[in-house]
Amino acid sequence: MWYNDKNCMNERFKTSKDNSMLTVTLQPDIAEQISDLASTNQISADHFVDKALRAYMAQYRREKIRAETETFKRQQEILLATYAEQYVAMHNGQVIDHDADLRTLHLRVFDRLGRTPVLLKKVTGEPERELVFRSPRFERNR
Amino acid sequence: MNYQYNHDYFPPAPFVDVVFVTPAEPLYTSVLPAFVDSGADGTIVPIHYLEEIQALPTVEMSIRSQWGEGRSVMLYLVDVRIGNLALPGIEVVGDEISQEIVLGRAILNRLRILLNGPKDRVEVSE
Numbered sequence: 059m060w061y062n063d064k065n066c067m068n069e070r071f072k073t074s075k076d077n078s079m080l081t082v083t084l085q086p087d088i089a090e091q092i093s094d095l096a097s098t099n100q101i102s103a104d105h106f107v108d109k110a111l112r113a114y115m116a117q118y119r120r121e122k123i124r125a126e127t128e129t130f131k132r133q134q135e136i137l138l139a140t141y142a143e144q145y146v147a148m149h150n151g152q153v154i155d156h157d158a159d160l161r162t163l164h165l166r167v168f169d170r171l172g173r174t175p176v177l178l179k180k181v182t183g184e185p186e187r188e189l190v191f192r193s194p195r196f197e198r199n200r
Numbered sequence: 201m202n203y204q205y206n207h208d209y210f211p212p213a214p215f216v217d218v219v220f221v222t223p224a225e226p227l228y229t230s231v232l233p234a235f236v237d238s239g240a241d242g243t244i245v246p247i248h249y250l251e252e253i254q255a256l257p258t259v260e261m262s263i264r265s266q267w268g269e270g271r272s273v274m275l276y277l278v279d280v281r282i283g284n285l286a287l288p289g290i291e292v293v294g295d296e297i298s299q300e301i302v303l304g305r306a307i308l309n310r311l312r313i314l315l316n317g318p319k320d321r322v323e324v325s326e
Binding site for chain 2: 067078112116119120123126127159160164165168169173175176178179186187188189190191192193194
């Protein structure tokens with residue numbers, strides 16, 4: 059699992075911050091591999107690292123939401139007593155905000171936490187919703 | 201707004217042009233072709249478009265086909281623009297496999313859409 063209590067936002071690298079840019083010091087072995095792979099792919103090392111980190115962050119966000127979803131399910135009965143038919147924002151297992159409107163809640167949470175992934179889910183006594191896609195396609199040789 | 205049917209499909213398929221926007225930031229995709237599909241409960245967007253605008257996943261849920269095959273997916277909250285029409289706060293499925301945008305009823309039910317097959321045209325209005 060990419061996301062867990064131990065790896066959430068730990069400082070794992072030596073960093074220095076200059077406005078929105080971040081300089082990261084890598085160990086020589088990984089730096090060498092990045093350089094080789096970037097060269098093989100005919101892209102700059104900066105571009106290679108940027109792409110790799112974006113993929114990692116996307117995966118991290120999904121794992122965080124999965125973990126929050128599990129917590130939500132465990133707490134659903136308790137949440138129902140307080141937040142019925144409201145959207146709740148759950149972060150690190152805690153409800154940090156709620157609203158009847160999903161987008162309004164999202165904007166408020168974004169103001170507070172930026173791009174930190176936060177579970178936004180409606181608390182309802184209804185069975186878990188499932189999206190259905192009913193449009194099979196013919197396989198044809200073109 | 202009027203759009204042409206897409207003849208890369210057989211039979212030709214109704215398509216419209218859409219733009220996805222991050223609600224909290226001025227980040228948006230280019231204009232993208234999207235399959236109009238009233239058989240779909242929700243809207244499916246290839247994940248790379250959502251990551252490009254740094255849309256955030258908000259919840260995990262299940263989807264399935266009419267024959268029961270299912271999978272777990274992430275929903276992302278975005279605003280959607282079709283021409284000059286703005287549809288704020290839509291949850292879309294982030295698709296890690298296909299490259300096709302499918303517009304489902306969560307969006308279609310907010311619009312008036314005429315599938316004018318004989319004239320090869322899709323007409324969209326509020």
